[in-house]
Amino acid sequence: MTLRTMRRQVLLFILLFCFSSVTGQVSYSIPEEMPKGSFVGDIAQDLGLDIKRLKSGRARIYTGDNAEYIELNRERGVLLVKDKIDREAICAQTGPCALHFQVILENPMEFYSITVEVTDVNDNAPIFKRGEMKFKISESVITGTVFMLEQAIDLDVGVNGLQSYLLKPTDNFVLKVQNQADGTKLVEMVLQKPLDREKQDHLSLVLTAVDGGDPQLSGVVQINVNVLDSNDNAPVFTQKIYKSTLRENAPEGTVLMTVSASDLDEGSNGKISFTILNSVDDASEIFDVNRETGEIKLVGSTDFEKKRQYQIHVQASDEGGLTDTSKVVVEVLDTNDNVPAINIMSKSTIIAEDILPGTVVTIINIQDPDSGENGKVQCNINKNIPFSVSSTSNDFFSIETDSDLDRERASEYNITVTCSDEGVPSLSSSVTITLQISDVNDNAPVFERSAYEGYIVENNTPGLSVFTVKATDVDWNQNARVSYILEESSVNGVPVSSYVSVSADSGVIHAVRSFDYEQIKDFQFHVKAQDGGSPPLSSNVTVKIIIQDQNDNPPQVLYPVQTGGSLVAEMVPRSADVGYLVTKVVAVDVDSGQNAWLSYKLQKATDRALFEVGLQNGEIRTIRQVNDKDAVKQRLTVIVEDNGQPSRSATVIVNVAVADSFPEVLSEFTDYTHDKEYNDNLTFYLLLALAVVSFLFITCLVVIISVKIYRWRQSRILYHSSLPVIPYYPPRYSDTLGTGTLPHVYNYEVCRTTDSRKSDCKFGSAGSQNVLIMDPSSTGTMQRIQSEKSILDEPDSPLDQKPPNNDWRFTQGQRPGPSGATGGPEVAMGTGPWPQPPTEAEQLQALMAAANEVSEATATLGPGTMGLSTRYSPQFTLQHVPDYRQNVYIPGSTATLTSNPQQQQATAQQATQQALPPPQASAQPEPPKAAQTPASKKKSTKKEKK
Numbered sequence: 001m002t003l004r005t006m007r008r009q010v011l012l013f014i015l016l017f018c019f020s021s022v023t024g025q026v027s028y029s030i031p032e033e034m035p036k037g038s039f040v041g042d043i044a045q046d047l048g049l050d051i052k053r054l055k056s057g058r059a060r061i062y063t064g065d066n067a068e069y070i071e072l073n074r075e076r077g078v079l080l081v082k083d084k085i086d087r088e089a090i091c092a093q094t095g096p097c098a099l100h101f102q103v104i105l106e107n108p109m110e111f112y113s114i115t116v117e118v119t120d121v122n123d124n125a126p127i128f129k130r131g132e133m134k135f136k137i138s139e140s141v142i143t144g145t146v147f148m149l150e151q152a153i154d155l156d157v158g159v160n161g162l163q164s165y166l167l168k169p170t171d172n173f174v175l176k177v178q179n180q181a182d183g184t185k186l187v188e189m190v191l192q193k194p195l196d197r198e199k200q201d202h203l204s205l206v207l208t209a210v211d212g213g214d215p216q217l218s219g220v221v222q223i224n225v226n227v228l229d230s231n232d233n234a235p236v237f238t239q240k241i242y243k244s245t246l247r248e249n250a251p252e253g254t255v256l257m258t259v260s261a262s263d264l265d266e267g268s269n270g271k272i273s274f275t276i277l278n279s280v281d282d283a284s285e286i287f288d289v290n291r292e293t294g295e296i297k298l299v300g301s302t303d304f305e306k307k308r309q310y311q312i313h314v315q316a317s318d319e320g321g322l323t324d325t326s327k328v329v330v331e332v333l334d335t336n337d338n339v340p341a342i343n344i345m346s347k348s349t350i351i352a353e354d355i356l357p358g359t360v361v362t363i364i365n366i367q368d369p370d371s372g373e374n375g376k377v378q379c380n381i382n383k384n385i386p387f388s389v390s391s392t393s394n395d396f397f398s399i400e401t402d403s404d405l406d407r408e409r410a411s412e413y414n415i416t417v418t419c420s421d422e423g424v425p426s427l428s429s430s431v432t433i434t435l436q437i438s439d440v441n442d443n444a445p446v447f448e449r450s451a452y453e454g455y456i457v458e459n460n461t462p463g464l465s466v467f468t469v470k471a472t473d474v475d476w477n478q479n480a481r482v483s484y485i486l487e488e489s490s491v492n493g494v495p496v497s498s499y500v501s502v503s504a505d506s507g508v509i510h511a512v513r514s515f516d517y518e519q520i521k522d523f524q525f526h527v528k529a530q531d532g533g534s535p536p537l538s539s540n541v542t543v544k545i546i547i548q549d550q551n552d553n554p555p556q557v558l559y560p561v562q563t564g565g566s567l568v569a570e571m572v573p574r575s576a577d578v579g580y581l582v583t584k585v586v587a588v589d590v591d592s593g594q595n596a597w598l599s600y601k602l603q604k605a606t607d608r609a610l611f612e613v614g615l616q617n618g619e620i621r622t623i624r625q626v627n628d629k630d631a632v633k634q635r636l637t638v639i640v641e642d643n644g645q646p647s648r649s650a651t652v653i654v655n656v657a658v659a660d661s662f663p664e665v666l667s668e669f670t671d672y673t674h675d676k677e678y679n680d681n682l683t684f685y686l687l688l689a690l691a692v693v694s695f696l697f698i699t700c701l702v703v704i705i706s707v708k709i710y711r712w713r714q715s716r717i718l719y720h721s722s723l724p725v726i727p728y729y730p731p732r733y734s735d736t737l738g739t740g741t742l743p744h745v746y747n748y749e750v751c752r753t754t755d756s757r758k759s760d761c762k763f764g765s766a767g768s769q770n771v772l773i774m775d776p777s778s779t780g781t782m783q784r785i786q787s788e789k790s791i792l793d794e795p796d797s798p799l800d801q802k803p804p805n806n807d808w809r810f811t812q813g814q815r816p817g818p819s820g821a822t823g824g825p826e827v828a829m830g831t832g833p834w835p836q837p838p839t840e841a842e843q844l845q846a847l848m849a850a851a852n853e854v855s856e857a858t859a860t861l862g863p864g865t866m867g868l869s870t871r872y873s874p875q876f877t878l879q880h881v882p883d884y885r886q887n888v889y890i891p892g893s894t895a896t897l898t899s900n901p902q903q904q905q906a907t908a909q910q911a912t913q914q915a916l917p918p919p920q921a922s923a924q925p926e927p928p929k930a931a932q933t934p935a936s937k938k939k940s941t942k943k944e945k946k
Contacts, residue, residue, distance in 0.1 A: 026047060029116070030117070032118050032123070033086070033121050034081050039079075040079035043077060043078065051075070057106050057107055062101060062102045063102075064365055068101075069090075069099055079114070088156070093155075098117045099116040101116075104363070109346075125219050126209035127209075128150055129153065134223075134226070135321065136228050136321035137228060138321060140232050141191055143194055144190060146189070148186075148325055149165075149188060159213065165177055165207060165209050165210070167208075168206050174189075175188070176188040189207075195227045202224070202225065204223070206220055206222060233263055234323060237260070243330075245331045249337050256297065256298065260294055269319050269322075274292075274314055275289065286298065296314070302332050307332065313326075314326050334372070334374065336426075337370070338370050338427070340367070340377045341368070342365075345363045346361070346362035350437075351438065353406060358401065360400045361400060362398070362435075364397050367395060370423060375421065377421050379397045382416045385415060386401055411436070411439075414433070415432065416432045417433060418430040439476035441534065441535070442475070444537035444539050446472055447471045447541040449541070452544070454546070456511060456546075459550050462514055465508050468508045469502070469541060469543065471507070471541075479531055480532075483529070484529055487540065498512055499545075516547075517547045517592065521546070522545060522546045527540070550591075551646070556650065557585065557652040558588060559585065560585070569655035570656045571656075572657065573660050574627070577625060578625060581620075583619075584617065585600055587650065594643040598618075599642075601613060601638070602636060605636045605637070610630060618638070634655070634657070
């Protein structure tokens with residue numbers, strides 16, 4: 001930073017301190033080269049500010065167009081080093097060096113002036129711009145001659161700046177240092193011992209510049225002295241100090257002045273050349289001197305705001321190396337060449353629309369580096385906006401509101417600030433500040449309509465979009481984000497949410513269910529539009545949904561009633577005239593509108609030339625005179641259609657009787673009904689009969705195959721078994737003599753071994769006490785068995801006979817008789833005759849009862865009854881039963897009544913030879929069942945034929 005800038009900052013600091021808008025100021029002092037983040041000062045404590053105020057006011061540092069070296073930590077309320085500070089770069093040789101800036105607070109706007117003095121640190125060593133200095137000195141130079149040396153440059157100031165010089169060796173020259181009024185040191189080399197070129201024509205000296213810092217720093221330069229031949233006089237300037245003025249906007253090439261010097265020597269030793277020595281302020285780069293004439297010109301540019309004065313050191317040298325110096329002082333004059341610089345101190349460009357009038361929205365800083373009238377600035381803003389500008393202090397202006405704001409009227413303002421100085425001519429600059437007006441939720445959503453009405457066709461798909469409600473909010477962003485909410489209500493006691501739903505984002509109303517026009521024709525509800533503000537604002541709208549009818553119901557015939565069991569017929573007398581009203585078809589359609597408009601047509605009729613149907617009213621009338629040739633039974637098929645698209649229909653059958661008397665109608669329609677029922681049910685019965693026959697056929701096949709397989713397995717078991725198998729074959733009974741007596745009793749038992757296929761059949765002996773012996777004197781006789789060979793001829797005839805089981809002995813209550821009937825006491829003793837000869841039906845009935853008793857007895861047998869179980873095994877069939885005409889079989893007993901006395905004797909002998917187990921008590925056999933029905937008789941006859 002230049003000296004001129006530092007002076008402006010000091011002046012700004014003083015001005016800010018004098019004005020009332022500066023609420024406070026603090027000064028700090030820090031050394032340069034402090035690391036980043038180093039502590040500078042606690043402004044919260046020093047200014048008496050609360051840290052919360054620093055945060056809420058978004059405290060920050062404002063430095064204008066200068067670089068920021070200090071930063072504010074709002075969390076701690078302290079100032080910290082932001083960037084490393086180089087005092088020499090900021091202030092150069094100017095002292096004291098200070099940083100001036102302001103701390104700005106907003107809401108409300110406040111600022112404080114802060115001054116940070118930067119103290120010097122010995123961080124720069126003295127340096128010489130040239131690496132060496134060369135001198136040509138005549139040997140004739142007298143003692144005490146002074147030679148000007150180049151000054152060393154030390155950017156530090158004070159004690160850290162340049163303090164002294166040292167010259168070595170000091171055989172011929174000594175060093176002389178003179179302090180100048182501006183603080184610089186003039187270094188001269190004085191000859192103290194005459195030179196002798198013949199002894200030494202070249203001298204090498206070292207000049208050392210030392211500062212006063214701790215640690216001490218130094219810089220050196222080599223001085224080379226060439227000893228010349230004698231030149232007794234040095235050039236002399238006409239003036240030691242020259243002064244000149246220059247406007248800062250002077251063009252390059254402007255001549256400032258001409259310096260002159262004289263040399264009493266003659267010849268080459270008196271020829272003078274002018275040069276500008278290097279100086280600290282780099283004047284040699286801005287000004288140039290003509291070596292021959294001494295004319296000084298402007299070769300660079302000057303700026304009053306950067307530097308207001310230059311000092312030029314001009315040296316006059318002759319050919320003999322003698323020199324003289326003079327100083328030229330140049331004053332720079334100010335011109336109005338800088339436009340006012342506008343700096344916006346507030347970085348916030350968004351303000352709320354509910355801000356109060358008179359609130360400061362931003363502060364601007366105006367900087368014009370010109371001086372005097374050229375630096376005085378006035379500012380104004382454009383008109384027709386709710387803002388005004390006012391000056392708070394020198395170079396500071398505030399922009400504040402002067403009326404209420406409404407974002408809905410204007411959401412953005414472009415404020416053009418124009419600042420002009422008072423120079424001649426006046427210079428001005430302008431900047432446009434864009435202020436966004438932030439929204440406040442002060443407007444509720446507004447629906448596009450005061451009420452909505454939507455239509456939906458019945459039988460709709462659930463989720464169908466009906467229509468959309470739309471609401472707008474003139475607010476912005478979140479405050480204008482509208483959400484749609486279905487208000488809680490009920491329709492016919494059902495929550496409206498089960499009928500419709502509303503999309504929260506788009507406002508689309510969807511049908512939740514499928515509607516039925518016949519159940520509900522319309523309903524209404526309320527939808528609320530709510531914005532996203534805080535607190536939210538809302539508005540309601542009434543929505544009415546109207547269900548539109550669809551042709552989804554066919555006509556329903558109310559009359560005539562169609563019955564399935566009885567026949568209804570309309571009676572028309574044969575004397576009926578043309579247009580006679582037979583009946584009227586009455587139908588309704590639950591749909592509405594044209595979907596319920598019904599039309600009646602005659603589809604079929606027994607005689608189309610006799611009847612007609614009214615298209616609109618459904619009346620059936622005669623269209624000609626009824627005559628005797630017309631059939632009594634008339635059948636009309638009437639179709640009822642609605643007017644929907646597509647149309648739906650229903651048919652009704654009307655029976656009409658053309659007769660004069662009721663009996664005639666009854667006789668005709670009875671047959672008609674029978675025929676109708678027969679025709680209607682014929683197909684059903686045919687299908688049922690086919691299914692039953694198929695089922696019986698498959699069942700019979702399964703049973704026959706199962707029986708065959710079972711017999712085959714039983715035969716295999718009998719073949720391989722080591723135990724005797726004793727199947728029992730009940731004998732058949734008959735009375736061939738017709739006398740009704742049973743003179744003989746025979747018991748047939750066939751026994752076979754495991755190898756029965758090779759065994760011979762044997763007959764047993766006559767029955768013993770286990771066989772019932774009938775009295776020969778009884779009136780009933782039975783024919784003797786014709787031949788026993790018939791039994792032996794059967795393939796399954798037993799070979800051996802075993803004694804009868806005691807379980808099959810007669811008790812006192814068992815008597816022979818028709819169909820197993822119980823006889824009197826004489827029969828029990830074996831002396832009673834048959835009451836009457838059994839008929840063939842009674843014989844078959846006895847056979848069936850015996851089979852039932854056998855099956856029941858088999859189910860109650862326990863262990864040790866293998867003989868009985870074998871007898872009643874499934875191998876027993878009707879083909880094994882002997883001829884009922886030869887023997888009489890008593891159900892529930894092993895005894896057989898026969899007329900063969902030899903058989904009785906054989907049976908008795910066989911029973912005596914075999915040891916029989918003691919008789920055991922057994923359950924009484926059930927009595928024979930009742931007389932057979934004709935159906936059972938038929939079944940028995942079929943079995944007998946088999």
